[in-house]
Amino acid sequence: MTKLVVGPFNRVEGDLEVKLDIADGRVKQAHVNSPLYRGFERILAGKPPADALVYAPRICGICSVSQSVAAAQALAEVQGLVMPPNGELAVNLVHATENVADHLTHFYLFFMPDFAREVYAGEAWHAAARERFAAIKGIAAQDVLPARAQFMHLMGLLAGKWPHTLSIQPGGSTRAVTSGEIARLAAILSSFRRFLERTLFGDRLERIAALSSASELESWAAEKAPESSDFRHFLSLSIPLGLNRLGPSAGRFMSFGAYGSGGTPLFARGVFENGVRALDALAIAEDVSHAWYKAHAGAMPPLTGETLPDADRTDAYSWCKAPRLDGGIAETGALARQLVDGHPLIRDLVARDGGNVHARVVARLVEIALVVIAMEGWVNALQPGERFIAHAKMPESGEGTGLTEAARGSLGHWLKIEKGRIANYQIIAPTTWNFSPRDAEGTPGPLEQALVGAPVRPGETEPVAVQHIVRSFDPCLVCTVH
Amino acid sequence: MNMHQPEKRRPLRLFWMQSGGCGGCTLSLIGAEGPDLLATFEAANIEVLWHPSLSEESGSAVIEIMRRIIDGEETLDILCLEGSVMRGPNGTGKFHMMAGTGRPVMDWIADLAAKAGHVVAVGSCAAYGGVTAAGANEVEACGLSYDGQKEGGLLGAEFRSRSGLPVINVAGCPIHPGWLTETLHTIAAGRFGANDIDEWERPLSYTMHLVHHGCARNEFYEFKASAEKLCDLGCMMENLGCKGTQARADCNMRAWNGAGSCLDGGYPCINCTAPGFEEPGHAFTLTPKISGIPVGLPTDMPKAWFVALASLSKAATPARLKENAVADHLTRPPVDRQKKTR
Numbered sequence: 001m002t003k004l005v006v007g008p009f010n011r012v013e014g015d016l017e018v019k020l021d022i023a024d025g026r027v028k029q030a031h032v033n034s035p036l037y038r039g040f041e042r043i044l045a046g047k048p049p050a051d052a053l054v055y056a057p058r059i060c061g062i063c064s065v066s067q068s069v070a071a072a073q074a075l076a077e078v079q080g081l082v083m084p085p086n087g088e089l090a091v092n093l094v095h096a097t098e099n100v101a102d103h104l105t106h107f108y109l110f111f112m113p114d115f116a117r118e119v120y121a122g123e124a125w126h127a128a129a130r131e132r133f134a135a136i137k138g139i140a141a142q143d144v145l146p147a148r149a150q151f152m153h154l155m156g157l158l159a160g161k162w163p164h165t166l167s168i169q170p171g172g173s174t175r176a177v178t179s180g181e182i183a184r185l186a187a188i189l190s191s192f193r194r195f196l197e198r199t200l201f202g203d204r205l206e207r208i209a210a211l212s213s214a215s216e217l218e219s220w221a222a223e224k225a226p227e228s229s230d231f232r233h234f235l236s237l238s239i240p241l242g243l244n245r246l247g248p249s250a251g252r253f254m255s256f257g258a259y260g261s262g263g264t265p266l267f268a269r270g271v272f273e274n275g276v277r278a279l280d281a282l283a284i285a286e287d288v289s290h291a292w293y294k295a296h297a298g299a300m301p302p303l304t305g306e307t308l309p310d311a312d313r314t315d316a317y318s319w320c321k322a323p324r325l326d327g328g329i330a331e332t333g334a335l336a337r338q339l340v341d342g343h344p345l346i347r348d349l350v351a352r353d354g355g356n357v358h359a360r361v362v363a364r365l366v367e368i369a370l371v372v373i374a375m376e377g378w379v380n381a382l383q384p385g386e387r388f389i390a391h392a393k394m395p396e397s398g399e400g401t402g403l404t405e406a407a408r409g410s411l412g413h414w415l416k417i418e419k420g421r422i423a424n425y426q427i428i429a430p431t432t433w434n435f436s437p438r439d440a441e442g443t444p445g446p447l448e449q450a451l452v453g454a455p456v457r458p459g460e461t462e463p464v465a466v467q468h469i470v471r472s473f474d475p476c477l478v479c480t481v482h
Numbered sequence: 483m484n485m486h487q488p489e490k491r492r493p494l495r496l497f498w499m500q501s502g503g504c505g506g507c508t509l510s511l512i513g514a515e516g517p518d519l520l521a522t523f524e525a526a527n528i529e530v531l532w533h534p535s536l537s538e539e540s541g542s543a544v545i546e547i548m549r550r551i552i553d554g555e556e557t558l559d560i561l562c563l564e565g566s567v568m569r570g571p572n573g574t575g576k577f578h579m580m581a582g583t584g585r586p587v588m589d590w591i592a593d594l595a596a597k598a599g600h601v602v603a604v605g606s607c608a609a610y611g612g613v614t615a616a617g618a619n620e621v622e623a624c625g626l627s628y629d630g631q632k633e634g635g636l637l638g639a640e641f642r643s644r645s646g647l648p649v650i651n652v653a654g655c656p657i658h659p660g661w662l663t664e665t666l667h668t669i670a671a672g673r674f675g676a677n678d679i680d681e682w683e684r685p686l687s688y689t690m691h692l693v694h695h696g697c698a699r700n701e702f703y704e705f706k707a708s709a710e711k712l713c714d715l716g717c718m719m720e721n722l723g724c725k726g727t728q729a730r731a732d733c734n735m736r737a738w739n740g741a742g743s744c745l746d747g748g749y750p751c752i753n754c755t756a757p758g759f760e761e762p763g764h765a766f767t768l769t770p771k772i773s774g775i776p777v778g779l780p781t782d783m784p785k786a787w788f789v790a791l792a793s794l795s796k797a798a799t800p801a802r803l804k805e806n807a808v809a810d811h812l813t814r815p816p817v818d819r820q821k822k823t824r
Contacts, residue, residue, distance in 0.1 A: 160747015
């Protein structure tokens with residue numbers, strides 16, 4: 001048995017260390033450590049409630065808007081506020097812009113560069129993958145950065161800036177747009193669609209969104225040369241490399257649902273585990289048996305949860321708490337979201353091979369097509385001259401929950417107000433679920449389980465299979481611990 | 483023929499670290515436009531030794547780059563830190579240990595800074611502590627040469643990089659990509675000097691200005707036609723906590739994400755380029771007042787004059803501005819008296 005410590009792990013958001021026990025060329029067990037603690041829940045305690053909208057987005061530079069959306073939802077529940085239709089549409093657009101940009105950033109800047117690694121130098125496809133996807137020097141980065149930046153002009157118009165907008169409020173958006181600006185939003189989306197269709201997909205968004213089975217995906221990929229689009233390019237590497245058998249999911253997937261519109265979300269809330277069932281948010285609790293916090297008896301529901309750091313605990317190995325649903329782990333992210341929502345292609349991929357690296361990446365790319373199509377509809381539905389925000393007084397006391405989806409999965413804020421101040425604020429981020437440490441029963445988190453069995457080549461210090469598995473979750477470690 | 487060709491220099495090597503922050507400055511930076519970030523680095527002749535979001539190298543390869551720099555085998559021209567220095571608990575740095583090394587990140591930062599040609603704090607966290615230092619600052623977060631407004635921080639007020647300059651504080655939460663790309667380009671061109679920074683060591687290229695400059699709400703400000711609630715179009719200084727007349731940055735002179743700024747987004751400036759902005763001592767979106775007069779007055783403006791001018795301009799506020807100031811979209815257009823109506 002040999003031991004490896006892999007870190008600092010880059011091309012993930014934030015800092016990560018993975019400890020591996022290896023035998024017979026395979027990972028036997030993994031311990032995942034999120035090494036940075038900042039204490040946002042402690043910062044928020046005692047603040048005026050509305051100030052959460054300044055602090056919470058700053059938990060994370062990549063899921064900043066998701067943090068704002070969750071905080072605004074929790075406050076809206078306390079205030080009894082309902083957004084006017086324009087507010088809901090504007091917030092959806094800002095939220096979707098962040099999530100789609102994150103999917104794009106993940107695919108091009110974080111995930112694909114691993115195929116350019118020297119370890120693959122003997123592969124026939126390596127030269128083309130290197131030319132296209134190599135970190136910093138690849139052509140793809142030069143294509144995607146300007147396209148992404150122009151897409152983010154939606155943020156300039158609808159949110160003032162990104163990250164860390166204050167435009168998202170419990171009652172809607174502070175930024176009412178005019179009919180001229182609606183025309184600009186539509187033009188920006190249209191230009192972005194062109195980039196996606198020419199460069200990422202090599203096909204119409206509608207065609208990608210409508211792919212309905214693994215075999216249909218396969219025949220779609222075979223219609224054109226692998227290097228004719230980046231999605232096809234990925235598929236031409238992913239299947240031969242066996243990424244559909246790498247980094248298996250444990251089988252339970254969760255989504256809080258996202259992009260509400262008149263009471264119905266674009267993507268449904270629920271749990272997928274051999275079929276869909278309703279999510280019981282009250283069955284969520286956080287365990288700190290292996291995390292550097294003062295131990296308490298049993299897992300605690302977030303509404304009454306605590307964050308009391310204790311760096312000296314020797315039986316702990318991460319700053320990440322271990323959230324559990326009904327006492328068990330849950331995987332979250334685009335794959336979970338599309339499974340819960342019932343996308344036929346994603347359901348079929350998982351029916352065949354279970355959750356894995358390949359399915360996680362495909363789900364993310366299909367979701368880009370689905371969300372951009374929805375965004376075009378939201379822009380069309382905006383009514384200039386109508387209200388974008390509703391206002392209400394902040395009560396002196398109350399409780400609120402905000403449940404939404406960041407690009408990388410389910411994000412929850414739980415808030416308690418007493419005497420006009422925040423009395424308790426607890427956050428469970430997507431990667432808190434995915435990269436959780438062991439719980440009191442010794443059950444490892446989703447990544448820890450997904451790493452077991454990963455192949456390690458002779459002499460590898462940063463096993464490339466481990467790199468693929470870790471990045472397939474699109475982790476955000478700054479959110480994880482917050 | 484003199485073509486004014488700059489002499490060909492070797493590329494400047496940049497190493498980027500992250501500690502107690504959110505990564506948002508990097509995310510803002512990769513949105514650089516006109517040109518994009520990679521083209522900007524190329525134009526400035528900057529070679530990225532390592533950046534946590536952009537580079538291929540992971541794990542031991544990164545540790546090896548750091549070791550080579552510290553042992554003097556690799557020249558480090560520019561060290562960028564994003565995020566606060568995490569000193570807690572009790573000065574141990576255990577709130578952020580460098581993955582794969584078992585050593586506090588703050589120690590790595592100090593070792594690398596000692597070898598760097600220039601040290602650049604990217605964002606208000608790295609400069610002064612920022613949001614990570616908010617509340618009771620139980621994590622003992624600080625900046626490279628400041629602990630909030632207090633000189634010191636990790637490296638101390640006397641710290642000078644190899645170039646002889648103090649830490650350059652590209653403060654902001656987040657930074658505008660242009661603030662950093664222009665600073666890096668100027669450094670790389672050998673033109674960044676001690677006269678290019680302000681009293682908080684921020685590049686004057688953007689802190690020579692106030693956020694107020696170029697604010698689209700200026701006419702409302704002139705006539706003290708104030709917004710009452712978020713989303714109203716009027717000036718946000720009187721009621722909604724806006725610090726644009728005091729905050730040092732050119733946010734309304736260059737677009738954020740192609741088209742915006744906080745004020746254009748319908749919410750107040752929270753002075754995020756200033757040390758200590760994270761604890762304003764009042765709710766962010768409420769203006770503290772003493773007998774009806776905002777506590778924070780416009781920069782360089784005597785109070786008596788402000789009060790006199792404000793009451794005068796309030797008396798003269800045109801109906802158009804009064805009406806539009808409390809609306810979420812312009813309802814009353816300007817009227818051109820040249821047009822004769824029948």
